[in-house]
Amino acid sequence: MEKAARRARRLDAQDPLAPFVDRFAPVPDGQVFLNGGSLGRLPAATPALLDRVVRGDWGDRLARARTQWLDLPQRVGNRMAAVALGARPGEVVVSDCTSVNLYKLTVAALDARPGRRTVVVDDDNFPTDRYVVAGVAAGHGRALRTVHTDPDAGLDLETLRAAVDEDTAVVVLSLVSHRSGALLDMAEVHEIAHAQGALVLWDLSHAVGAVDLQLAATGADLAVGATYKHLMAGPGCPALLYVRRDLQSQAVQPVHGWYGHREQLAMRPEYDPDPTIRRFLTGTPPALSVVAAEPALDLLAEAGMAAVRAKSRALTGFLTELAGAVLVPRGLRPAGPADPERRGAHVTYRHPQAGKLVPALAEAELFVDYTHPDRVRLSPAPLSTRYADVVEAVRRFREVLTAFDPPPYRKGAGVPEAAVDPYGRAL
Template sequence: MTEPTPGSAPRPASSSGVDAHLGYARRMDRSDGLAHFRRQFHGIPQDSDAGDGGAGAADTGSVVAYFDGNSLGRPTRASLERIQKFLTEAWGGRLIRGWDEEWMALPFTIGDAIGRAAIGAAPGQTFVGDSTTVTLYKLARAALESQLSLRDDGPFRTEIVVDTDNFPTDRYVLEGIAKERNLTLRWIESDTAGGVTPGQVAAVVGPQTSLVLLSHVAYRSGFIADVPAITKIAHDAGALVLWDLCHSAGSVPVELDAWGVDLAAGCTYKYLNGGPGSPAFGYVRAELQDALTQPIQGWMGTQEVFTMGPRYEAAYGIRRFISGTPAIVGMLAMQDTIAMIEQCGIQAVRDKSIALTEFAIALADDWLAPLGVTVASPRDPAMRGGHVTLSHPAMREVTARLWAQDVLPDYRDPGGLRIGLSPLSTSFEETYRGMAAVRETLRAELLERSGLG
């Protein structure tokens, strides 16, 4: 096989099929500059991928192939040690003193680390706080309140732009705010195998647009939105923009400052490996911070936290977007993956992500297309994030059968099996094994449906 170049999926050098693909996977693993990070994840023995192209199925513990890193990342070995040490030393030893010594600042020190490593944000603009849903609500509501009082030679800005295939949380949050504040949602009809384009945004924004909320990487298809172009279109219309980075932070290069983004939110349990329910991060452009009033006024967001005065007085800067007591334990695990990304650089992560997804698409074309599977993600890697969606009416049942075999993708309607490939913890041979299991499982499912199985 030839090595992949952007825009071209790898193909076998001959008709030898499986052997050619496996040989390619092993060559890619041997030359992988990020392979040493893979051995830093729990469940992958430290001697795996040490130079022989992979140690077979045993290198992922009980899991044959983990294809769900875009929903929940693996824990790092260092994080297991970090959490244990925190319990016995920081919490168990320092007790309440931990707040003054480190914990009060942790939402902002980790936020700055995310800013440096993953989202292109200068210090003082990123915080770690609540769940993604609550963070989106706070930022959306703050943006909308600041815009409702603005007039452009006429009506108040009372419209919010969102697309029909945005992640449910984003849509539900905006539906609730719109009902609460008597605002109008302007819907962009987005393709479930694609995403929102600048032209679609330009067609719906106008003098009454207050806020545009979109996802950088579409959760279903993996489509990458053109953030700079869409942000400029919204700004030219006088609107603010809130970007959901849940499926891009830690996988796709993001440059919030350079792109002129106003607000952003993202989760930390996918490519940042923060663990189940780890708190989200929020970004607020420095120039906007003191002009916005966030709606959930809690004691941690005040100017003098321990004065505990009779009235809420919002802190200056990014602290005003914190509400209640930060989830310190929930912030611990993400630090180790953030450090990995900062060490190798997000572009190296992206390069491997492209190579992995190109390989998965090549396998899908050779093995799954004859079974009726279509690729429901952009084929151009410049327009595709870190996962690939494979579409077939049998994929719901196939996913359940794969889980029983310790092959773990996930499923999204309509008929989409998502292959989420986290570059720091996923090898090419693991991708090969998982895709081979998808092929065999789909074949078995189709045979049973035909009555021949």
């Protein structure tokens, strides 16, 4: 590992994004954090900003501060659009959670494509997405067509092409698989769906803030996404919601509320949706959580998403190279695309005792993630992870793996039930 450590030091010295590491709250001594795909690191500027908002805007101005937050979901949405989404002003708001936004936009998509009876989803999509879409389809008398996806390689687009027809209203997919990290070709998916007159609704949760997205340039229709992962907005921050400008007048979301009313403060007796992106809002936003999204957007804007994506590819490439040499011979097996261009910002491996392995890694102060039933997910964050951190992570991983001495991993072999969950709690 010493040769790898020397190489990491050279890469860190040459890395144009290396100074950004110091603009995050420090990781506690001795810990290595490779779990940015679950919760992004805390930008160092966030606590001071929240303190200023709490003491100044709320504490000093009291109820007068309320009016300055009325357009907060649109203001922060516009910032996300410009920095991380490649979208235009007036196409993004920050509101609710990803699941609620997915519900709102799935219903809106069906309304925008009347007469079409089919909703397409894939079986490797995030479970909540599948639950929401299945519920909407059942509640609106639509057929749900589920496409099989290879859990390691991702969705085959020819399989998708065969599943989408003139009866398809909307295709609901994750751009980056939460398990394997497989990255879809957004433009090609749009071509497949739009050729049949269908809409595409993306879940960008594992892509936004790590992948250089260009929603406007690729003709994206609808999208949602978590903001607490690679956008580093913090736990509890509402999700993003994107609707292409020309679709907004056709799509009326089902959860009517005063924030989406054309005359928000007039308190009219009847609901009249605002003609802009504001129609997709419902109730009062959690202002402190939305404000907390801004410091990370400043960092991403300064770095530039093209550079962030390049660093992400380099980090995951370095990680897979070291893991291939050190960890795979000890029983770990790749469970995602080998090509950095075809994966997002995380790398996944299979191990028959993954449910025990992840808490054991935490005991060694290496923090990664577990996905059922047998996968370990590592997410080096481009702005806050050094190449030296990757080397140290692989070193600790190797030490923990040697203690397991698992039987050879066989394709199709049963996966033992874990005695503990990924956080060390007894099952």
